[in-house]
Amino acid sequence: MNVIEINGITKNYPAKKFSGDKIKALDNVSFNVGSGEIFGLLGPNGAGKTTLVKILLGITFSSAGKASIFDKPVADVNTKRKVGYLPENHQYPNYLTGEQVIDYFGRLSGLSKADLDKTTYKYLKIVGMDEWGTTKIKKYSKGMMQRLGLAQAMISNPDLIFLDEPTDGVDPIGRKEIRDVLLELKNQGKTIFLNSHLLSEIELICDRVAILNKGALIKEGSVEDITTTGNKYIFTTSDLTDEMMNKLLVEYKSTVHGRNEFSCSVNGIEDVNRIIDCLRASGILIHGVNREKNSLESMFINLIEQKN
Amino acid sequence: MVLYAFIKGIFKEALAKKILLTIFGFFTLIIVLIIFAITNSTVDGLQMMLESKSEGGLKEAVMMLQSGIVSGIPMFMLIASMLIITASFIPDMLKKGHIDLLLSKPISRTKIIIGQFLAGIILVFLSFLFLLGIIWLIVSLKTGYWNINFLYSVLWFTLIFAVLYSAVILIGILSRSSILTIIINLLLFFPITWLLYLANRYFESDQKGIVFGPVAETLLKFFYQILPKAWNMQDMCDAIVTHNPVAGYQPLISSLLFMAVMLSVSIWYFNKKDY
């Protein structure tokens, strides 16, 4: 089942007042997000990630196209009860304490006082902020604000959570903690929509990603599909003999990286096994056989460079 | 439910920003000054009328005093100060990073505007009830004449505020600037609508000292008709406080119409705007 369906969403912003020129922030973007997924939306600065999320939440309106959340058009106010949101550069009235921020936005999400009494500290504890609940947020650091924002996004126990750069300004340990929180939410069956430039993080937790560049969707798929490139395998072995190295070069068109490693492009898994047989027949020990993967980062950089 | 939480949030904000404290302090000061004024001079005058044994004379005097309290200048100062205080509500709400989050909550944009409108009106109603209610108590206790009609001024002042506040909301949404909102609305209140009010009174009278060209006269009448009539409403309030007949409810109706238009335009614009 799809939680989010996006069909041909286009967004034009006026470039300058009264000039009639337009900035195309999103250009005919379509994809779906399934239930229970952690979905990552990637793209360079100004690609249109925030704009897309805002359209899905009814904060900004699309110029063309259709989108729905839980099978309801994005304009539907009541579906927002099931949705949490951590905006980028979120700001709360700075005279409030952390606890009051959660309370205020929790009430706006439709929670009763009794609900909030039960859950406010539960969520502050999850993001590691329970000791700061009664401190005014003007005394918070950037990372603390981000953690509070995450608690705010989770407070109404939503089925779908949008997070715009959730780890922005958070230290490495905090990031790990946030990743764990997100994985825990996924285990509870929640759907998470994540905007980020931190590709290594996305790679760690996302099931599927979409890549936006200058408003256009240039790639979409599972992290696995996007990062594996072709049929190249890397073999690590015990010392190769000169004879074997020669054979690998000539017969299998391998690239030998030294006495203990070579890589080889194959047509299928039979080829891989044929090489293994050949190695084993000569008494060479195999330490590992791995399919070559690009990191999401190098993949991303290649893609964006191609497009520009 | 969510609307209630939203309005409560606005009040909490007013409390935290010491807005409520400022209003309370300011009004208490006015009350103290009035107590002071009444004990010294006014009561002597009233006492003299009391001695004339004419009950009508006392009532007349009390009503004159009360009519002075809700006359044009105090009315302007009270309502203008409340307009200044509430002018920041909308621009504060529209700040980046806050409005995004608010709009992601299950509250419709229409309800957000209605919530802001109601919050302002409730705040002002309670403030005026506090100020004018205590003044009424003091005057009534000192003189022994309990003129219930004076309390209607709380409603009238709140109504005048509500009409002007609808323009504060629209300009706040359009400009997102508290300063601009304050300037435009105060100018509208005084001198613009005041001059139009005077011009209209002049046209309705038979004196023809100053001659307006037909175009000027039509324009002035036109703007008088479409803009809020705070000063006529103050006249109406005065008539009620002093137990006189109200000249006509036309200005009230057209002011309420202005308010409805301002609110509708605000809601329409806010509903289609990107944030």
Ligand SMILES: Nc1ncnc2c1ncn2[C@@H]1O[C@H](COP(=O)(O)OP(=O)(O)OP(=O)(O)O)[C@@H](O)[C@H]1O
């Ligand atoms: N309110 C607006 N008015 C005009 N243009 C806008 C507005 N908001 C965004 N844009 C433009 O739309 C484009 C996409 O912006 P958006 O904020 O969606 O990018 P992003 O992918 O979130 O970038 P970042 O990674 O920096 O957060 C940019 O060119 C931006 O200048």
Ligand SMILES: [Mg+2]
């Ligand atoms: Mg962004």
